[in-house]
Amino acid sequence: MKRKLTKRQMINVELAERASNRKAAAALAHHVPKPEQRDLKILFNCECADPDCQERVPLTLAEYKSVHASPTQFIILKDHVEPEVESIEASGQSLAVVEKFSL
Numbered sequence: 001m002k003r004k005l006t007k008r009q010m011i012n013v014e015l016a017e018r019a020s021n022r023k024a025a026a027a028l029a030h031h032v033p034k035p036e037q038r039d040l041k042i043l044f045n046c047e048c049a050d051p052d053c054q055e056r057v058p059l060t061l062a063e064y065k066s067v068h069a070s071p072t073q074f075i076i077l078k079d080h081v082e083p084e085v086e087s088i089e090a091s092g093q094s095l096a097v098v099e100k101f102s103l
């Protein structure tokens with residue numbers, strides 16, 4: 001990360017990404033027929049604390065919704081985890097589900 005953000009700023013960046021992903025997920029759930037949703041991988045924004053991050057996280061709607069069922073969980077690329085504001089709850093090959101310390 002190029003510039004050092006405060007913890008609050010990092011969390012705000014993540015909340016903004018999460019909000020934009022939620023909108024995309026809701027629109028897709030509305031417009032894509034249910035049988036097609038099951039296997040469709042959607043490129044969500046990485047919900048990490050870097051305001052310049054342009055990376056995408058491929059997930060199905062169901063995978064995305066299960067992470068966001070908890071308001072303190074975010075999905076980000078594994079090497080974007082910021083230990084100052086989050087801890088890893090679960091991780092796969094390149095993705096991590098993180099839990100925020102405080103929102």
Ligand SMILES: [Zn+2]
Nearest residue numbers: 046048053080
């Ligand atoms: Zn990122």
